[in-house]
Amino acid sequence: MEKILNLPVLASKHGADVDKLVIYVHYLMGALFVGWLIYFLVALAKFNKWSNPKADYVGIRSHASSWIEGAVVLAEAVLLVGFAVPLWGRAVEGFPKDGEATVVKVVAQQFNWNVFYPGADGVFCKQDLSLVSSDNPWGFDKSDPKGKDDLPPMLGEIHVPVDKPVIIRLSSKDVIHSFKVIAMRVTQDAIPGMMIPLQFTPTKIGVYQINCAQLCGNGHSSMAMGRMYVDSQADYEKWLASKAKPAASFE
């Protein structure tokens, strides 16, 4: 089944579970479909007007189908209760503490991703959407001392260290986008007015394509500049140090 489905490269911890569920569900679908199809062909061969000129008023007498229905319900229940619900719970609620993860803020816009790092103190500058204006596009509270060491916003470039949980706080400044990194098996809508967290743990060093998965305007198909760099811890720290200029403005 894995061969048939040909799922793309996987590079995150929870992604293996996503693939597992995709594969299990396809087993169920395959079994049902092949079963139906075999029955269908047999029925057509046996009960066409040439081989069976007189139809039977009652038709099938066995109640096997009820048992099969029951089995399908059971299989769906197992997939739901055993996999989908608990795994989703772990994905959207079991967040590590900010200190134990790489925390990045990503704000989508037409047609790119703005990336924010909190700097050495690990705390982002306070933001208030009512402060948004033409000279303060992000609505930063400039009086917040925690914002002093924030890295300047970067465009379309996320760096994270490998094998450490990543938390991305996701929003959008104009329309709805959707942040999708296929190899990480993450998809999350970026919705203006909301800040939604997502988490994953990358397991392979490399450069990953960031996709926009929600129609966001005429540049949607070319919103492909975003890259996520999964670095070794050492490379990540080196990169971070190169970006963190003392007393940089946070705009």
Add this chain to the structure above:
Amino acid sequence: MSTQASSHALPHIGAHDSHHEELGFLRKYVFSTDHKTIGIQYGITSLLFLLFGFSLMMMMRWSIARPGEPLPLVGGLLEKILGDVAAKGVISADLYNEFGAMHGTIMVFLGVVPLAFAAFGNYVVPLQIGAIDMAFPRINMASYHVYLMGGIIMLVSFFVPGGAAQAGWTSYSPLATTIQTNGQVFLLTGLVFLITSSLLGAVNFLATIIQLRAPGMTWMRLPFFVWAQFVTGFLLLLAFPPLEAAGIMQLMDKLAHTSFFLPTGLSVAGGHISGGGNPLLWQHLFWFLGHPEVYVLILPAMGIVAEVIANNTRKPIWGYKSLVYSSLVIGFVSFIVWAHHMYMTGMGTKISTFFQTTTMIISIPSVIILTCMFLSLWGGSIRFNVPMLFALAFLPMFGIGGLTGLPLGFNFSDLHLHDTYYVIAHFHYVVAPGTIFALFAGIYYWYPKMTGRFMSEFWGKVHFVGSIFFMNMVFMPMFAQGLSGMLRRMADGGINYSAAKVPGAIGGLTDNIIWLNQFVSVAAIGLGLAQIPFIINFFWSIKHGKEITSDNPWDATTLEWQTPTPPPHGNFVKPIAVYRGPYEYSVPGQKTDFTPQNQA
């Protein structure tokens, strides 16, 4: 059309019909209150819209397979009509989004629903329940005219400044609101008309089915098609008003600068946004209609398939009661599954568990309905005429569509498949080789009742073979594309995300997956060509098809076949009464293998 085509003599015209002959052309064909004429008006109009919606998709398929290259044959014409968006005959991203939004809107709201619910419903339901017309004939007429108006507004939107709507058929705010085109205003206005039309129709169907059944036509003697229309009527009645309200709210956001769906701090080009709204509210209101709408598309189709299968297996439908109860359960549960379209909007465990559970629950009655239809074949004496071929093909095709809903219904596997081509393939299997095949079955099946002539059996079979082959060639590869992560609504078919374009980045689409774009586009052309025999057959047979030799050419049991052909104004020649269930085929001890419902 029907009356025009009735070269077939009507030996027995009822008393009801005496004033019918005096009607002028306008009253007869344009402002008719006869449910059969209205059904045919709906049928022809919606078929034309289906063809139009399909040709939009053909042009999009070109853009996907050959991004940036001028459209052959019609490119120049397109530039002349639409201007800069089609400069040099190339489909721009703007135009692609216009076509995308309008393809979905037209197919759903102007094509499939009017054909499945209004056209077949109008023509067949009053006949099948033994009524002389719909309960409110004038409301019925109004419903068609409001629908036509809505359709014209949608078409006109291509020519307004900025072009047609570009925010998908889902019109997600803020994109739909902030995008610089008046097309969205037209789309929303058109929607308000279409919804109004559907509400008028739904009320009328419910009243007709409840009030106008012939004596003896008890609920459990209703043909399943009528049950399907009954449940559909409730879905339309209850699910559409929230969208109508939402549509008007989005219109206000666009025109009166309210902010129902626009949050504070939105940074958009041009115009002040007062803020304070929520984009998710739109999604909830939209999908509160959007999901019941899926069953509006599929239930009438299942109804048609049940009629055709019973008739051509020459035996009763297996599990009639299960079918009825299952469709009622579907009706209720379809109102509480809508947020499974929104798993990726930041949904927590509790809410998503609720919606996943209801989604799995609604799969059960759907599986029961499909199983009953499959099991109905057992013991039959199956005739393979054209309606039956389409009805039979519906079963495995809808099966694929239904089953592939499962990995999308589980949120955790949806995590990978959301917004990919897998979704496109899934719902098209439900609606295209599913519903539309059933609609073809219905057209071939009831055509003799409408015109007195059969459509050509040979060309019908050509149409069938071509359609089922190319349909699968179009949609099957999309599962593979989706599983590998190819996303929807890309004007260039995902080229910018291909491994070739982003060397070194992991997660790019492989050459094989991109190549499938061309494969699918060629298959789409094939699918288009396969419809030509149907179109010619449809019009040619009105005058030249094989004439029927009896008013009941398929040897059917239901009441629509117990009328003259085509049925006159008032439908039945003498008062009709019902004595038995709808599918009394091959009853032991009877002389013929069918026993009509009105046979004492």
